[in-house]
Amino acid sequence: MATLYPHPVMRHCRAPQNYGRLKHPGQTFRGRNYFCGDALEISVKFDRRQKITAIAWQGSGCALTQAAASIFSEMIKGKTLDQVRRMKSETLIKQLKIELSPVRRKCALLPLYTMKQEDPAAD
Amino acid sequence: MSIGTKTDFPIFRRAGTPARPLVYLDSAATSQKPRSVIAAEQRWYERQNANINRGAYRLAEAATLSFEAVRQKVARFIKAPSAKNIVFTKGTTESINLVTAAWARQNLKPGDVILLTRMEHHSNIVPWQLLAKEKKLSLRFWPIDQRGALTDEQPDQLFRGVRLLAITHISNVLGTINPLEKIIKQAHRHGAAVLVDAAQSAPHLLLNVRRLKPDFLAFSGHKLLGPTGIGILYVDQKRYSEMRPYQSGGDMVVDVTQRHATFKPAPHRFEAGTQPLAQVAALGAAVDYLTELGMGRIRRYEQQLTRYAYRRLAALPAVTVYGPTGDHLGSARGRPKGSRNGDRGPLISFNVQGIHAHDLATWLDRSNVAIRAGHHCARPLHQRLGVAATARISFSVYNNRRDVDRFITALKQIILAWQRSTHIR
Numbered sequence: 146m147a148t149l150y151p152h153p154v155m156r157h158c159r160a161p162q163n164y165g166r167l168k169h170p171g172q173t174f175r176g177r178n179y180f181c182g183d184a185l186e187i188s189v190k191f192d193r194r195q196k197i198t199a200i201a202w203q204g205s206g207c208a209l210t211q212a213a214a215s216i217f218s219e220m221i222k223g224k225t226l227d228q229v230r231r232m233k234s235e236t237l238i239k240q241l242k243i244e245l246s247p248v249r250r251k252c253a254l255l256p257l258y259t260m261k262q263e264d265p266a267a268d
Numbered sequence: 269m270s271i272g273t274k275t276d277f278p279i280f281r282r283a284g285t286p287a288r289p290l291v292y293l294d295s296a297a298t299s300q301k302p303r304s305v306i307a308a309e310q311r312w313y314e315r316q317n318a319n320i321n322r323g324a325y326r327l328a329e330a331a332t333l334s335f336e337a338v339r340q341k342v343a344r345f346i347k348a349p350s351a352k353n354i355v356f357t358k359g360t361t362e363s364i365n366l367v368t369a370a371w372a373r374q375n376l377k378p379g380d381v382i383l384l385t386r387m388e389h390h391s392n393i394v395p396w397q398l399l400a401k402e403k404k405l406s407l408r409f410w411p412i413d414q415r416g417a418l419t420d421e422q423p424d425q426l427f428r429g430v431r432l433l434a435i436t437h438i439s440n441v442l443g444t445i446n447p448l449e450k451i452i453k454q455a456h457r458h459g460a461a462v463l464v465d466a467a468q469s470a471p472h473l474l475l476n477v478r479r480l481k482p483d484f485l486a487f488s489g490h491k492l493l494g495p496t497g498i499g500i501l502y503v504d505q506k507r508y509s510e511m512r513p514y515q516s517g518g519d520m521v522v523d524v525t526q527r528h529a530t531f532k533p534a535p536h537r538f539e540a541g542t543q544p545l546a547q548v549a550a551l552g553a554a555v556d557y558l559t560e561l562g563m564g565r566i567r568r569y570e571q572q573l574t575r576y577a578y579r580r581l582a583a584l585p586a587v588t589v590y591g592p593t594g595d596h597l598g599s600a601r602g603r604p605k606g607s608r609n610g611d612r613g614p615l616i617s618f619n620v621q622g623i624h625a626h627d628l629a630t631w632l633d634r635s636n637v638a639i640r641a642g643h644h645c646a647r648p649l650h651q652r653l654g655v656a657a658t659a660r661i662s663f664s665v666y667n668n669r670r671d672v673d674r675f676i677t678a679l680k681q682i683i684l685a686w687q688r689s690t691h692i693r
Contacts, residue, residue: 149631149685159689181626181642182656205656207624249630 176259296662308553363486427458442591494554615662
């Protein structure tokens, strides 16, 4: 029981990046994990070329969701919404460096599916 | 067969090793099955299988008799006056939906009130929400206090306009045991019918419907050491005349012409189509198993185990336990007079400060400790508690103190590792 989750997950859940709320967001996305009721809110700002320049997220959730949201928020800066929505689940999962059960996979993918505006059950 | 041992339950040999035994603490979700229950289902298919209530051959007649014998057994198990009071369904959820469709839809009028409690499982909320929208009924929720007990309310106010009270016997999150005898009397005095969700109580204490006098009482086979796919609805004889058929089709009719059908009397009227025959046979074996152990003895044993677990859990720093407090746990002292609010069923929900219940469940699983994490299908209750999720341990006859000790040891290691991880950068 020396390590609970691999280092990247623990680091991001202990010191989450981009946590909070944007003052005048270009767009806000809300998602919910039906399995546990955890909720996530992601707001973003775009530049003239529709690229994401600022991002903030907040929500209650397990360490996996929190870490995934933090890592995800770093990954999507400079991308357009279309590019984000085309992102594959594995691209995010790979960053967590952890084997996930089908149920916990939905925790990790909540940020991505929140921006896709889709149900993670479809994964 | 002996209480607190796992020898009768094959899963414990398969899903664990001597060094890392399966510590199954999720019996409130579904119980494990003794060998006799598994064998009964297999025996049905190997020696008894034929459809009931039709074939005029010996195998089919024997099948019918053995099916009806289980109905009788279930009636005795909950002290029902007759086997006629017992309707087979596929679970508590279907039992409640049956009451919604067959009784409430026929008997409630726009403006009537259905009284629920804040501690109900979704299965005893959502069917009423749908019916309320359809029939323009209103829903009222009986609040709970800090200790997870129903609040003291003025009965005249609480029951004003109420035609039905749908209430859980034991909360699947808090463990609260509602003082049903008193509540049902009050409800009846105010002209309300009562549906009891006994999913969490039927496996753990002696149910006596002749004393409780509910109009309807629902529970599941699979939480009762029995198989999945079979549930029970007890109906008070006098309510049958107010009910319409629920599902319809074969086996529930006396005669059918091109435009008309006449129906069998209850309970068969409410059992359309071929029933889960093998599961009913296995349910009979589950009832036998519990009856042989003795429901009174089971209650006392599980109460002691729960009290022990509560003490160990509440002693850990950073742990919040929900529901009735330990001081009242099963002891007569300190219990408000005439109330059993301090009493608790064999389950404990809790949270560890800073750690989400899901992470806890994942980490405990590494020690082969199986607990439930989430909202336990009781979102309105969790909104009241002000948390998104809780972790829950729950017991059955095969659990013992060693299970509790293994759980506590694993939990302590997790809390320690979590506290150490604050320094990770």
